[in-house]
Amino acid sequence: AQKVxxxxxxxxxxxxxxxxxDCVYETRDxxxxxxxxxxxxxxxxxxxIRRNSFDEQNExxxxxxxxxxxSTSSFNFTITASQVVDSAVYFCALSESLYNxxxxxxxxxxxxxx
Amino acid sequence: EAQVTQNPRYLITVTGKKLTVTCxxxxxxxxxxxxxxxxxxxxxxxxxxxxxEVTDKGDVxxxxxxxxxxxxxFPLILESPSPNQTSLYFCASSLNRGxxxxxxxxxxxxxxxVL
Numbered sequence: 364a365q366k367v368x369x370x371x372x373x374x375x376x377x378x379x380x381x382x383x384x385d386c387v388y389e390t391r392d393x394x395x396x397x398x399x400x401x402x403x404x405x406x407x408x409x410x411x412i413r414r415n416s417f418d419e420q421n422e423x424x425x426x427x428x429x430x431x432x433x434s435t436s437s438f439n440f441t442i443t444a445s446q447v448v449d450s451a452v453y454f455c456a457l458s459e460s461l462y463n464x465x466x467x468x469x470x471x472x473x474x475x476x477x
Numbered sequence: 478e479a480q481v482t483q484n485p486r487y488l489i490t491v492t493g494k495k496l497t498v499t500c501x502x503x504x505x506x507x508x509x510x511x512x513x514x515x516x517x518x519x520x521x522x523x524x525x526x527x528x529x530e531v532t533d534k535g536d537v538x539x540x541x542x543x544x545x546x547x548x549x550x551f552p553l554i555l556e557s558p559s560p561n562q563t564s565l566y567f568c569a570s571s572l573n574r575g576x577x578x579x580x581x582x583x584x585x586x587x588x589x590x591v592l
Contacts, residue, residue, distance in 0.1 A: 372517070398580060408567065408583040454519060464510065464535065465581060467519040 365390045367457050369468035376445055377476050384440045384471045386455030392416075397431065397438045398456040398465070408454075414438060445475045479504045483568050483584035490558055491592050498553045498587050500568030508571040509551040510535070510581070511543065513564040520567065526551055558591040565589075 366389040376382045399411040414431050422429045426443045452472045458465040481502045510525035522535030526545040542554040569581040
């Protein structure tokens with residue numbers, strides 16, 4: 364069965380610090396998809412990234428970067444030079460192939476203090 | 478504008494009083510789903526639909542019903558709400574979900590309180 368673990372319940376940093384949010388997943392499928400979503404205080408869910416299991420390339424988008432490692436079943440998310448606007452709950456999610464659906468982790472609440 | 482619309486956004490009701498949370502998407506997505514979000518538990522899937530007239534249970538379907546008579550609409554029905562259904566509910570849709578390639582587009586959420 365698929366499972367996503369976000370062991371960090373809450374993280375607090377000071378602005379401009381770098382912060383890494385951990386995500387560990389379990390799946391028996393060889394084809395699967397990993398996602399990160401952001402939920403700001405306003406409550407909506409914002410898609411950040413999708414990664415396919417057959418593409419282990421890390422990705423960078425501005426201050427955001429993602430490290431996908433199949434060997435450790437991890438898909439960690441790093442924010443460089445954090446800003447107050449990064450304060451949110453971040454969810455990691457896993458979706459297996461055909462007819463299995465997206466499973467979310469419990470989320471990590473990030474607070475960035477000025 | 479492409480969007481998923483849920484109504485109502487906020488609702489306080491009493492135990493046993495039937496209610497429906499509507500969800501509509503304008504992106505011609507085949508796949509739609511309902512999630513509930515509770516503190517410390519993340520989002521858990523209630524029901525999903527691969528296409529019109531095709532629905533299936535998610536992880537926490539007890540106490541809920543759904544229907545998919547039209548592609549754009551996927552209402553969530555609580556026949557006899559109970560306090561443990563107090564939660565934040567999200568509707569989501571996706572294109573080509575059967576091939577499992579697309580991200581989910583979420584509605585803004587519906588906060589339900591059952592007294």
